[in-house]
Amino acid sequence: MPYKEREIEKQYFTIGEVAAQFNVAPSLIRFWETEFEELRPRKSKKGNRLYTPADVETFRTIYHLVKERGYTIPGARDILKQRGPQLKEKIDVIQSLEKVRGFLVQLKKEVEAAGKAAG
Amino acid sequence: MPYKEREIEKQYFTIGEVAAQFNVAPSLIRFWETEFEELRPRKSKKGNRLYTPADVETFRTIYHLVKERGYTIPGARDILKQRGPQLKEKIDVIQSLEKVRGFLVQLKKEVEAAGKAAG
DNA sequence: CTAACCCATGCCGTACAAAGAGCGTGAAAT
DNA sequence: ATTTCACGCTCTTTGTACGGCATGGGTTAG
Known part of the structure; x- marks a missing residue:
């Protein structure tokens, strides 16, 4: 770090x-x-x-x-x-958000690559 | 009468x-x-x-x-x-919104934790 | 030597409960 | 058919237990 x-x-x-x-x-x-x-x-x-x-x-x-x-x-x-007992639903949402995060990370790479290609 | x-x-x-x-x-x-x-x-x-x-x-x-x-x-x-039109419903909405707020705060914590774990 | 710790006790308002007194109806007594 | 009086419900005023912290004592680490 x-x-x-x-x-x-x-x-x-x-x-x-x-x-x-x-x-x-x-x-x-x-x-x-x-x-x-x-x-x-x-x-x-x-x-x-x-x-x-x-x-x-x-x-x-x-x-x-x-x-x-x-x-x-x-x-x-x-x-x-x-707020506690809804933990299961929370986990589901977290997993969804992690997938979204992965998608965005991938998207960022592609956008960056496109930017470089465009010069 | x-x-x-x-x-x-x-x-x-x-x-x-x-x-x-x-x-x-x-x-x-x-x-x-x-x-x-x-x-x-x-x-x-x-x-x-x-x-x-x-x-x-x-x-x-x-x-x-x-x-x-x-x-x-x-x-x-x-x-x-x-004293709004539907006091009772208002109370329920307030309750719901407070639950949502609590949920989001908790969610934020867990997402941050997940983010750190994922690097 | 300040800021934190724990623990006990102090303390002031909040949120009622209890006390004491009065009224009205109804049964018993005159 | 009044009077009495007792009972139940109400009233207002006063008392009080607890909730929600604050304070002070004695210590200890940074």
């Missing part, structure tokens, strides 16, 4: 960074962690929470439901749970 | 009847009255609450939002304020 890519893509966020991003207290994030099993980030050797962008998205969803749409915590939990 | 129409037209329920119908305490209905201006029934000379079928339907909507969907009272209030 080239130097530039390593620099640009930041692997993990600290709890303080996530808290600042949403303008909430770290204690809120820790509390929600006890309430939502979907929000359990990796931890460092020391024990510090390591939030991936996906974790942040999970937090954003919870934040949206609880703080913006006015759900109780149990209500938000129910909605998050409902 | 003929007798029959009078009978049909003015059928009121007492707070006890409404409470029994939803299996809740009358105190809950009175409390929600202080929280939702949409739930302000007529009162008799004595001061007793007189619930029309329309009032009962209003209560049913609030009950659905708060007790079944898990909204906070302010959250339910916000939805009630948006």
Whole structure:
């Protein structure tokens, strides 16, 4: 992996960074962690929470439901749970999208080849 | 006005009847009255609450939002304020869209994971 | 030496329930 | 045929348990 890519893509966020991003207290994030099993980030050797962008998205969803749409915590939990059981359908969609991706990659090659031929 | 129409037209329920119908305490209905201006029934000379079928339907909507969907009272209030043509359908659409949003967020994660795995 | 950790406790509002009092109907007593 | 009174339902006011975090103590790593 080239130097530039390593620099640009930041692997993990600290709890303080996530808290600042949403303008909430770290204690809120820790509390929600006890309430939502979907929000359990990796931890460092020391024990510090390591939030991936996906974790942040999970937090954003919870934040949206609880703080913006006015759900109780149990209500938000129910909605998050409902997303799980559709996993089979998700996999099907993923496979479809992977085929589409393969098609686009092939298409790109051909387009590039055509461009070169055209000079 | 003929007798029959009078009978049909003015059928009121007492707070006890409404409470029994939803299996809740009358105190809950009175409390929600202080929280939702949409739930302000007529009162008799004595001061007793007189619930029309329309009032009962209003209560049913609030009950659905708060007790079944898990909204906070302010959250339910916000939805009630948006008095559109088909409130019930609107709620269903919102539910559907939230599910779709959750699905897409989850899908994005998995697609990213698949993308990395595929190189 | 700041920022994170965990844990316990503190705390304030939300969301009701209970308490206490009044009215109206109906059965019993006058 | 009134009076009584008790019972059930209602009313308003006041109390309270829990939800939803915040704060402080004691530590530890970067």
